[in-house]
Amino acid sequence: MPSLFPHPLHDWNLTPTQAVALQRELACRIERRDRIGEVRRIAGVDIGFEQGGEVTRAAVVVLDYSSLEMIDQVVSRVATCMPYIPGLLSFREVPAALQAFAELPSELRSEVDLLMVDGHGIAHPRRMGVAAHLGLWLDLPSLGVAKKRLTGRHGDVADERGAWTPLMDGEETLGVVMRSRQGVKPIFVSPGHRLSVDTATQWALACLGRYKLPEPTRLADRLASRRGQKS
DNA sequence: GCGACAG
């Protein structure tokens, strides 16, 4: 198990002001350069809610990279700890995601080489979206795939599968806006931890199947949402 | 004060 932060990063009961302060601190630890080895296992993560929001349901799926087939899945439920506040999504979702991760067979959990999370990575006001936060916590290369923009500006994206245009904030490139499928609204891809924008983009493209969302996130989405039926 | 605002 990875680990360790010198501070009480384990305390998820923070006030919005404290959470923002923690994000600023953690953002310095995010590695934007590639630090990733051979990829054989990719984990997809997404969160859903039940009981009118009182229960948070986290889904983690592990896929084999070459076939993009799911080889295992975990769905766990925990009490919701925080309301949704734009910019502070990770404080609401990461606890549940970690619980689901902990429930993965240990041997499989240790084989995960890359994390794909539903939400943004560094394409965040303080560069600490949920994908960055989770990647940092688990010390794994990570990228975020979101369906809507949170911050940054971009031009039009050609209506052709695989087309993309950079997501910018001034001179800083935060990620890309990608047409994952023709005729649908584009997705927002950004690196989380230990990944460059280019590499994050390549992995998003590599994981594209016949749907709008890349396979890891799509499969996790189905389980976290209500459709994936039972568990 | 007025918008914008991941899931």
Next chain:
DNA sequence: ATCTTGTCGC
């Protein structure tokens, strides 16, 4: 995110 039926289009 979630609440919700049918409907338009490939």
